[in-house]
Amino acid sequence: MKGKNYINGAFVDSASSEVFESRNPAYCDEVLGTFPLSSADDVNNAVLAAKTAYDTWRKISRIRRGEYLDELAQLLKKDREAISQLVSKECGKGIAEGRADVTEGIHMVQYIFGTTRMPHGDIIDSEIVEKDSFMRRRPKGVVAAITPWNFPFAIPLWLICPSVVEGNTVVLKPSRETPCVANKIAEYVHAAGFPPGVINVIHGGCGDALVRHSDTQVILFTGSCEVGEGIKKIAAESYNKMCACEMGGKNAIIVLDGANMEIAVNASILSAFKTSGQRCTSAGRLILHVNMLEEFEKRFVELAKRIKIGNPLDEEVFMGPVINQAATEKILRYNDFAKNEGAEVLLDGSRLTGGGYDKGYFMSPFVYRMKNNPKSRVLHEEVFGPHVAIIPVESIDEAINVYNDTEYGLSCAVITEDFRKARRIRDDCEYGLGYVNLPTIGAEVHLPFGGLKKSGTGLPSASTLIDAVTHRTAWTVNHDLEIKMAQGLSAKLS
Structure with missing residues (x-):
């Protein structure tokens, strides 16, 4: 495979000429593909594409956004075995586990698509009978997703699907150990017809530039505690960044x-x-x-x-x-x-x-x-x-x-x-x-996935990622012909 970055709906070379190889860990002399070693310029291009696409994408019906995921799921199901073979060949886990990885990714796409016709938000009683109060969710903007090699198919989809269905746009930076699988995800995203810039994929050692970019509002990370701790520090330095990090366990x-x-x-x-x-x-x-x-x-x-x-x-x-x-x-x-x-x-x-x-x-x-x-x-x-x-x-x-x-x-x-x-x-x-009476492995996509202490930031992935990629907003409507205030506050001006 000769991989490329996927930016603004097109497969493009890196701004630099540097490349790296993906090799089969079972047969180290077998090169599976070459991929661009992306630079800060590539990050800028991908984030700009995502930022540009955001305003139009967030205004599309949430149900319509979900239909893109449905199309993606249909394409992935047709090629399930071929993708599974690639997963096992590139990351080294047994073919049964490769199939499980792909099945879990498809389950995530299906699950998130299914939520688009379910209740979304809340109607909340006001103190004032003439008022209606609502809790609504608003997308945050550009999401940076940085994913590990051991679940090269499922985890990117864990992070991408909830993000885009809520109206965000995404830049995915996959592990350097499994770029072939990430490149395939980009190919299926393209075939599913997602608008340019909604989902972007950049390869290589560009994670730091992506995390630090001023236009990334959310950082989603799965990987080592050491890297996650660094991401949390960078996010803390910014007034508008938040991060959800899943960082391993003992x-x-x-x-x-x-x-x-x-x-x-x-x-x-x-x-x-x-x-x-x-x-x-x-x-x-x-x-x-x-x-x-x-x-x-x-x-x-x-x-x-x-x-x-x-x-x-x-x-x-x-x-x-x-x-x-x-x-x-x-x-x-x-x-x-x-x-x-x-x-x-x-x-x-x-x-x-x-x-x-x-x-x-x-x-x-x-x-x-x-x-x-x-x-x-x-x-x-x-x-x-x-x-x-x-x-x-x-x-x-x-x-x-x-x-x-x-x-x-x-x-x-x-x-x-x-x-x-x-x-x-x-x-x-x-x-x-x-x-x-079960193993410690075997999580399912409709349950939260995340940990405590050094294992995570308390914002789990999978079904509950929605809380990391959206703002909860309050919306209150007065139906009376005069202003009535809560807490007994007077609305009289004199």
Whole structure:
């Protein structure tokens, strides 16, 4: 693929001549495409296109704006399998996960289209019977969407669809690791007939210029805490910028005494190793009641040993490669940290070599047992790989304290047959996404997606993104022939 930026309804080259490559993480010598390394000039052009399109776009009927999304959904459904293959090839997750990524993106388009004929706003009683009061939503303007590589299809659509249906225009800056998928999204947007400038896509290292641009009113970001913290600081310096940042987690499954062992083990395997542990909702911690520890460890480690690792396009593969060399080195570094911090290693993961592994970034699962330690790096920092700690606890109170003993608060799952204990976890753990007898992964688009503490800014993505991309405005109408004021205030002028 020879990718281009998509600005003002046209595919264009970058203002600079620099390009970068997208490579298959399972076969590093396979170049999937070349893409423009965009500059500040490209950002200016994309933002200008979005700003110019905004005034006309926001005045179109909300239902008509939704119909563009319906057309987009029809096009995407026809090519679902081809897009899924591209997702798996470019980001390295198994084809079943590639299909799920694409399905989730389509679900988002369909969901937002469906909301356009639903109630939108509120009629609110006034103190004065002759007045009608309304709560209405007004779009904010140009939205900058900066998205990660691990969900290269779904997350851009999570951010784009609510933004445009509310009357905003968008500039998407996708990850440099997955530009092929973003380029495909631009192609489908173009085919769906969106007016020029409503949705723009720029590739390469231009995120900082986009965030700082004076004409971007909203910044939507999914990625690392470090980058998100920088975005929040930039937004805070501006009188008119706001940001919604989703920034990862140190998630956990809590397995309580008497839990269903089959559910506990399977949910933990899915949470720890799907996408090779490279989800913001992946479980890097398994908090186990001591009565469950022996049997759980035996079954969990045996199942982890059987995980099939290989080409993500192979239907039988559970784990594909990690995304790149930097990720490989980071995971190995944290594996060593665990050993140095006194962990009892139950399954020693490493970089896989030989056979078909030499050309890709393949890692095997690393599993260890370790008591909770507030000073431990591996129990508190996000690893983003197939690296998981089993932490023994003796009570539900200790389990809750251990779960909350991180700076993150994204996803929490509890495995229990006791509804009273499940409620304790629900009320006392600090999270944005909670599950009972399920993995920590598997969010659905009609639910809010976001976390607490370092995991987010309290403005979740998916269904509730509307609160980040619109202003709530009050509109009050007087139907009387004289002015009557609330709070008993007199309207007399003398």
